[in-house]
Amino acid sequence: MWQKSLNHQSLSEEEEKNALRKAPSLRFRFILAGVLVIGIIAGLAINLIFDYSQKLADLSYDRLLRSALLQMDENVGLMRNEVSIDIPWSAFATLAQAEEDRVFYKVESIEQGFITGYQDLDSVPPKPPQLDQIQFYNQKYSGEMVRFAWIERHLTDPETAQTVRIVLGQTRLSREEMASAVTQKAVEVVVFIALVAITLIIIGSHLVLRPLHRIERALEERIMGDLTPIDINTPKETHHLKVAINHFMARLQKNLEQLENYTADAAHQLRTPLASLKALAENARDNTSADYGSPEKQREALNNIVKQCDTLSQTVTLLLNQAVVSHRLQTHRLEPIDLLEAIQASCREQAVTALHQGVRLSLDCELQDPLILGDSFSIQQMMQNLIENAVRYSGLGVEHATEVIVQLNEFDGFYRVKVIDYGSGIPDIEKERVFERFYRGRYDIAGSGVGLAMVKDIVDHHSARIQILDTEPKGTTFQVDFAKFTFGVNEA
Amino acid sequence: MRRFLVWGSVALIAFLSVATGKLWATEPVWFGNVSASRVLYINSAMDLASFEPILTEFVALHPDVRVAYRDVNTLELYYQTIKEQNKPQASLVVSSAMDLHLKLVNDGYAQTYQSSLTDRLPANFKWRNQLFAFSLEPIVMLVNKKAFPGALPDDRQSLLQTIRQNEKEMTKRIGTYDIRKSGVGYLLASQDARQADVTWGRLLEAFGSHDVQTYCCTHEIIDDVASGKLVLGYNLLGSYASQRARDDDRLKMILPKDYTLMLMRVALIPKGAPNTEDAGVFLDFLLSDKAQKMMQTQGLLFPIRPDLNSQNDPYVVNAPGPTGVIELDQQLLVGRDYAKQKRFIRNWEMALEISEEE
Numbered sequence: 001m002w003q004k005s006l007n008h009q010s011l012s013e014e015e016e017k018n019a020l021r022k023a024p025s026l027r028f029r030f031i032l033a034g035v036l037v038i039g040i041i042a043g044l045a046i047n048l049i050f051d052y053s054q055k056l057a058d059l060s061y062d063r064l065l066r067s068a069l070l071q072m073d074e075n076v077g078l079m080r081n082e083v084s085i086d087i088p089w090s091a092f093a094t095l096a097q098a099e100e101d102r103v104f105y106k107v108e109s110i111e112q113g114f115i116t117g118y119q120d121l122d123s124v125p126p127k128p129p130q131l132d133q134i135q136f137y138n139q140k141y142s143g144e145m146v147r148f149a150w151i152e153r154h155l156t157d158p159e160t161a162q163t164v165r166i167v168l169g170q171t172r173l174s175r176e177e178m179a180s181a182v183t184q185k186a187v188e189v190v191v192f193i194a195l196v197a198i199t200l201i202i203i204g205s206h207l208v209l210r211p212l213h214r215i216e217r218a219l220e221e222r223i224m225g226d227l228t229p230i231d232i233n234t235p236k237e238t239h240h241l242k243v244a245i246n247h248f249m250a251r252l253q254k255n256l257e258q259l260e261n262y263t264a265d266a267a268h269q270l271r272t273p274l275a276s277l278k279a280l281a282e283n284a285r286d287n288t289s290a291d292y293g294s295p296e297k298q299r300e301a302l303n304n305i306v307k308q309c310d311t312l313s314q315t316v317t318l319l320l321n322q323a324v325v326s327h328r329l330q331t332h333r334l335e336p337i338d339l340l341e342a343i344q345a346s347c348r349e350q351a352v353t354a355l356h357q358g359v360r361l362s363l364d365c366e367l368q369d370p371l372i373l374g375d376s377f378s379i380q381q382m383m384q385n386l387i388e389n390a391v392r393y394s395g396l397g398v399e400h401a402t403e404v405i406v407q408l409n410e411f412d413g414f415y416r417v418k419v420i421d422y423g424s425g426i427p428d429i430e431k432e433r434v435f436e437r438f439y440r441g442r443y444d445i446a447g448s449g450v451g452l453a454m455v456k457d458i459v460d461h462h463s464a465r466i467q468i469l470d471t472e473p474k475g476t477t478f479q480v481d482f483a484k485f486t487f488g489v490n491e492a
Numbered sequence: 493m494r495r496f497l498v499w500g501s502v503a504l505i506a507f508l509s510v511a512t513g514k515l516w517a518t519e520p521v522w523f524g525n526v527s528a529s530r531v532l533y534i535n536s537a538m539d540l541a542s543f544e545p546i547l548t549e550f551v552a553l554h555p556d557v558r559v560a561y562r563d564v565n566t567l568e569l570y571y572q573t574i575k576e577q578n579k580p581q582a583s584l585v586v587s588s589a590m591d592l593h594l595k596l597v598n599d600g601y602a603q604t605y606q607s608s609l610t611d612r613l614p615a616n617f618k619w620r621n622q623l624f625a626f627s628l629e630p631i632v633m634l635v636n637k638k639a640f641p642g643a644l645p646d647d648r649q650s651l652l653q654t655i656r657q658n659e660k661e662m663t664k665r666i667g668t669y670d671i672r673k674s675g676v677g678y679l680l681a682s683q684d685a686r687q688a689d690v691t692w693g694r695l696l697e698a699f700g701s702h703d704v705q706t707y708c709c710t711h712e713i714i715d716d717v718a719s720g721k722l723v724l725g726y727n728l729l730g731s732y733a734s735q736r737a738r739d740d741d742r743l744k745m746i747l748p749k750d751y752t753l754m755l756m757r758v759a760l761i762p763k764g765a766p767n768t769e770d771a772g773v774f775l776d777f778l779l780s781d782k783a784q785k786m787m788q789t790q791g792l793l794f795p796i797r798p799d800l801n802s803q804n805d806p807y808v809v810n811a812p813g814p815t816g817v818i819e820l821d822q823q824l825l826v827g828r829d830y831a832k833q834k835r836f837i838r839n840w841e842m843a844l845e846i847s848e849e850e
Contacts, residue, residue, distance in 0.1 A: 096821040102598045116831035
């Protein structure tokens with residue numbers, strides 16, 4: 001069997017490589033997800049930086065503009081009822097800090113009109129003007145985008161009152177330069193951080209997956225048939241995987257043990273009838289005395305041999321059924337089945353055999369669709385064994401019992417199956433042992449000693465409960481309780 | 493009404509210029525081969541004497557270029573450049589009125605030019621890569637040694653003192669720019685007012701009470717100082733004054749000790765100008781080692797490149813006091829502010845007792 005699996009491996013090495021190439025890589029997914037997330041974050045950050053650097057540049061240079069505007073504003077006065085302005089040199093020295101930026105301005109009063117500056121500069125602030133409130137805004141002038149500062153205020157003296165408006169603008173060259181310098185630096189930092197993060201993810205993915213490789217190596221390095229639990233230290237995150245593997249190996253171990261048991265069973269089962277068959281055949285061959293040499297005796301000896309062959313055949317069938325049942329139990333999922341149907345099928349099958357042995361088999365049930373979660377074939381096997389057993393025990397004892405009753409009743413939450421015989425019964429001391437493999441209560445009855453063990457296996461697998469009770473006045477009752485299947489409950 | 497005043501003053505200045513017979517009408521002086529394939533038009537407010545050797549050298553180096561050189565007053569240059577904004581005649585405009593040239597650039601009349609030579613120019617000698625300085629010269633006083641009464645002044649204070657002490661000799665014998673007619677004259681006066689407001693006020697008062705003579709151009713003042721008609725010329729361009737003082741024993745150039753203004757000569761290429769390629773080549777030539785050295789060694793101009801100045805050279809500016817370099821930046825716009833300019837000229841006229849209609 002191991003050899004076979006090795007062959008399988010070597011045969012498909014090429015295929016395996018192909019499959020490996022096509023298989024999704026955990027590490028690749030991990031890195032890809034990381035890179036995507038970092039990329040998105042970096043993108044957002046850069047977007048924010050673009051916005052922020054613009055604001056920062058405007059903030060800094062707006063201060064210059066404000067200062068220049070206020071210096072101009074301070075030098076506005078009324079002279080002989082006329083607004084006059086003497087722009088201080090320092091105002092424009094302030095603006096000259098933005099070295100390459102052109103400057104435009106206009107001073108006007110609502111009453112007097114244009115006073116000085118650029119007469120065609122008609123700049124309107126975006127918000128409704130408020131006295132003494134400086135407004136900053138961008139507007140195109142002289143073929144370039146210009147940042148304007150705008151202020152309006154009252155000038156009063158005893159004889160006149162005027163509203164003066166000063167607009168001072170500066171092109172955006174220095175601002176753009178500063179913004180792009182800030183952006184460039186920040187983008188460099190963001191890109192650097194993103195690259196470092198990606199590198200860490202790549203290294204991290206390697207580190208994270210290392211325990212998996214360790215488990216993999218630990219398994220690879222094992223000798224054949226070593227199914228002991230993995231005993232290496234792994235991080236918490238891989239603990240469950242380790243436990244699962246160990247669990248899986250334990251199941252494998254159990255299966256292997258079962259297989260060994262089964263093989264032993266089979267050998268045991270077949271040895272006795274074969275030995276007895278051999279003895280019968282030898283008898284028939286060796287007994288040449290007149291007594292036994294008669295054709296009648298020979299015929300009787302041959303009959304015995306045939307009978308023994310039947311028993312052997314039965315045993316082989318039973319073993320085969322057991323093998324099928326145990327395979328089914330391991331591979332098939334339980335599903336909702338009609339318990340009655342399975343019981344009826346078994347009864348039908350067994351009725352004739354029972355009659356041959358002088359036993360009448362009856363089924364007592366009035367239920368409709370008793371559903372349980374189970375495997376129909378296994379249930380049938382279970383019933384067959386129980387009925388066979390009952391029929392067999394009916395033939396024992398002083399009086400030959402003539403009846404075996406199968407009952408199916410409904411209780412709160414479960415169905416109870418009873419197989420009742422009126423045979424000799426089982427002493428209490430043996431009741432505990434009948435489910436042991438190869439335990440045979442009475443060696444004078446034919447039987448494999450496997451049947452009830454299989455029944456127990458099936459019952460256990462269905463999470464059911466089996467009990468052996470005494471029948472009144474005599475005999476044995478096997479009682480099995482199956483939980484009811486209700487939709488939505490057992491499934492969960 | 494205000495608008496009318498603005499254009500009115502422009503018209504007035506234009507009228508004054510026409511009256512002096514020098515507006516737009518000047519015929520260009522030609523340099524280079526007549527058969528040259530390309531023509532470079534230069535409008536310049538610079539005496540040809542200072543520029544001729546440089547132009548001659550340029551056409552020698554570039555035989556396929558012919559230079560048409562037109563000498564124009566600084567103020568006229570400004571208005572002409574604006575007037576021709578849609579179809580400029582000049583490929584290059586050269587002026588000593590830094591403020592007007594800067595205003596032209598600020599108002600969008602110039603185009604950008606960049607070369608390895610302009611890149612080498614320090615940032616304070618250019619603006620926006622549209623305005624380039626190629627010469628930095630002192631603003632000086634020029635005296636007629638023989639005619640000057642008393643000791644020669646070494647600063648503005650001593651000049652004031654001399655005027656007060658020699659009222660008769662000084663009356664009508666001081667010459668300076670008419671700031672209404674000369675762009676550079678206005679610039680220098682406004683810078684004087686900025687540098688030392690009180691001194692400027694006293695000087696103006698003294699000039700007014702002694703019938704100062706006003707001129708349009710430096711060389712006319714120098715001529716009159718040399719002939720003895722004037723004893724002193726105030727605020728003259730150092731390059732012209734030094735040329736004349738070197739050849740003429742009667743003249744002495746004085747760099748005022750209290751402060752010496754330093755003026756740049758600047759050039760720009762008008763937006764949409766013809767043959768901008770050769771304008772760039774010529775600009776590069778002006779900034780080249782060769783031209784800068786020529787200015788230095790032949791005493792044409794004071795070069796802008798400080799690395800070419802050597803202490804032994806007689807034409808290196810050795811100002812006895814602090815120098816006030818007129819900065820080539822947005823501050824120049826303040827001097828040309830409409831309201832300020834109007835007020836400044838009116839004050840000047842009042843001080844000098846010159847009527848507006850003159």
